Amino acid sequence: MIPECKRIRENILKISNKSGHGHIPTCFSVVEVLYALYSIIKCDPKDPLYKNRDIFVLSKGHAALALYCILAQFGYFDIKKVYSLGSFMSDFGCHADRFKVPGIEVSTGSLGHGIGVATGMALALRIQKSQRHVYTLIGDGEANEGAVWEAIMVASDLRLSNLTVIYDNNRSHPRGLQIQKPVEIFKGFGCDVAEVPGHDIAVLQQEFKKRADTVRVVVANSKKGFGCKTFIDNQYEWHRKSPTDNELEILMRELDEKAV
Amino acid sequence: MRKQFKKTVMDLALKNDKIVLIFGDVSVYLFKDFSEKYPDRFYNMGICENTLVSVGAGVSSRGLIPFIHTIAPFITERSFEQIKLDMCYNNFGGNIVSCGASFDYAWDGATHHCYTDLAILRTLPNIEVIQPGSCKELDVLLRSQYDNGKPTYFRLSDHPHNIDMEVEFGKGVVLKDAGADITVVTAGPLLGNVWEACSDLPVNVLYFHTIKPVDKELIQRYKDTKIMVFHDAFGLYEAICELGELSVSRYGIPDEFCSWYGTLAEIREKIGIDVKSIRDVVKRSTKKRS
Numbered sequence: 001m002i003p004e005c006k007r008i009r010e011n012i013l014k015i016s017n018k019s020g021h022g023h024i025p026t027c028f029s030v031v032e033v034l035y036a037l038y039s040i041i042k043c044d045p046k047d048p049l050y051k052n053r054d055i056f057v058l059s060k061g062h063a064a065l066a067l068y069c070i071l072a073q074f075g076y077f078d079i080k081k082v083y084s085l086g087s088f089m090s091d092f093g094c095h096a097d098r099f100k101v102p103g104i105e106v107s108t109g110s111l112g113h114g115i116g117v118a119t120g121m122a123l124a125l126r127i128q129k130s131q132r133h134v135y136t137l138i139g140d141g142e143a144n145e146g147a148v149w150e151a152i153m154v155a156s157d158l159r160l161s162n163l164t165v166i167y168d169n170n171r172s173h174p175r176g177l178q179i180q181k182p183v184e185i186f187k188g189f190g191c192d193v194a195e196v197p198g199h200d201i202a203v204l205q206q207e208f209k210k211r212a213d214t215v216r217v218v219v220a221n222s223k224k225g226f227g228c229k230t231f232i233d234n235q236y237e238w239h240r241k242s243p244t245d246n247e248l249e250i251l252m253r254e255l256d257e258k259a260v
Numbered sequence: 261m262r263k264q265f266k267k268t269v270m271d272l273a274l275k276n277d278k279i280v281l282i283f284g285d286v287s288v289y290l291f292k293d294f295s296e297k298y299p300d301r302f303y304n305m306g307i308c309e310n311t312l313v314s315v316g317a318g319v320s321s322r323g324l325i326p327f328i329h330t331i332a333p334f335i336t337e338r339s340f341e342q343i344k345l346d347m348c349y350n351n352f353g354g355n356i357v358s359c360g361a362s363f364d365y366a367w368d369g370a371t372h373h374c375y376t377d378l379a380i381l382r383t384l385p386n387i388e389v390i391q392p393g394s395c396k397e398l399d400v401l402l403r404s405q406y407d408n409g410k411p412t413y414f415r416l417s418d419h420p421h422n423i424d425m426e427v428e429f430g431k432g433v434v435l436k437d438a439g440a441d442i443t444v445v446t447a448g449p450l451l452g453n454v455w456e457a458c459s460d461l462p463v464n465v466l467y468f469h470t471i472k473p474v475d476k477e478l479i480q481r482y483k484d485t486k487i488m489v490f491h492d493a494f495g496l497y498e499a500i501c502e503l504g505e506l507s508v509s510r511y512g513i514p515d516e517f518c519s520w521y522g523t524l525a526e527i528r529e530k531i532g533i534d535v536k537s538i539r540d541v542v543k544r545s546t547k548k549r550s
């Protein structure tokens with residue numbers, strides 16, 4: 001784990017401890033994916049709406065806390081603001097609001113919506129003959145939703161080469177139904193598919209830069225709770241649980257150990 | 261009315277290159293001219309109504325103007341959450357244009373009937389809900405509202421009324437002010453039946469093509485009369501009742517599935533909104549009051 005991603009995970013833990021909110025294991029599985037993405041996409045943290053930016057849509061809306069910590073890391077806003085997570089007047093909800101948080105393109109939360117909106121964005125950019133690229137992150141649990149597959153079908157039929165769908169394959173199937181053989185399924189829908197380790201930043205960066213003549217799907221094989229043994233061993237318990245002060249100490253120590 | 265939809269959109273597209281049509285496997289042949297003239301702005305996306313709406317929201321987010329068009333129950337009831345979140349909550353504007361609402365597909369049965377669309381959509385913040393009753397109304401309202409940056413619902417009908425009047429978005433129409441203490445109210449194509457049933461009776465007649473925002477000022481003017489709402493859908497009655505302290509009664513959709521087939525006229529007769537039934541009910545009320 002690189003120091004930047006360790007710091008992001010520390011922030012996730014500390015903010016969850018202080019606020020009592022956040023889906024930590026879900027957030028931990030996508031830290032490297034989001035870090036790799038923001039390190040290569042065209043964006044300007046000082047001017048979040050700059051007109052030639054690439055677009056990222058967090059379809060897997062429960063990972064909002066991870067995205068906030070990434071955006072803070074890249075300079076969109078001060079991480080201190082995120083400590084108000086989920087409180088009444090906070091700009092930082094447990095699901096992100098595009099009118100409140102710089103860098104958020106679509107307000108998401110209910111699963112299976114962001115990927116369809118991202119598909120429409122990519123279509124519009126193609127009509128406008130724009131070179132901008134659209135990325136969206138979906139989860140394997142989210143892929144239980146039928147709307148995900150409608151969107152994949154449409155994106156593939158339209159051959160949207162300016163759309164990359166990142167599939168966080170963190171095996172959250174104990175909570176939902178398991179999607180068997182996602183690589184083969186996406187291929188079956190006509191997508192250009194790559195399968196990569198979900199916590200290898202160099203490989204992820206390389207994959208996110210690649211283009212095809214149709215929609216690309218990057219299946220990122222990640223671990224739910226990656227970085228802390230406690231989460232890996234107790235996925236059910238920690239799905240939506242915030243650490244106490246004592247638990248925080250233990251989890252921070254686990255982060256210092258070699259990543260599990 | 262679908263032909264008018266095409267005619268108006270063809271005309272608008274001449275001046276506005278931001279228009280993008282997203283269709284769910286209906287009216288595709290009808291819009292052949294459009295798809296040939298503007299191939300990069302016409303998409304038949306097949307049978308996936310949830311995604312039609314999400315894609316429309318995404319298209320809108322980049323500054324284009326989507327027209328999302330398919331059959332009423334599927335685009336409104338099935339895709340309610342996509343309209344609520346992707347369009348209204350995100351405030352990505354655009355036009356949802358349905359066909360086949362109420363009992364336009366009478367013969368297809370209850371799976372294809374749709375009379376809750378106006379009522380459920382009007383509960384959503386940021387949206388406008390329009391039920392044009394004639395081709396002229398559709399043309400006027402489409403031109404005035406299609407590019408307003410808001411989610412806007414247009415409900416087309418295969419059975420428009422033939423009463424000519426001037427219309428303006430958000431404004432109800434007084435078709436008859438008899439100074440009566442009974443006011444008959446309706447919306448959309450059903451006006452044809454209502455007018456035939458009531459035009460010579462001693463009642464006031466009000467007509468609405470805009471369900472949201474409903475013309476509250478007009479309703480207020482008749483607040484001291486007995487208001488009788490005849491409608492082949494939910495939505496108008498509820499909008500009127502929200503004004504409070506009114507005497508309002510509703511005639512139309514029963515609390516049971518309309519599990520008959522046949523024609524629109526037959527179903528209207530069965531649920532009591534054919535000309536004769538409307539006339540009988542209104543006449544009885546006028547007698548009671550006198």
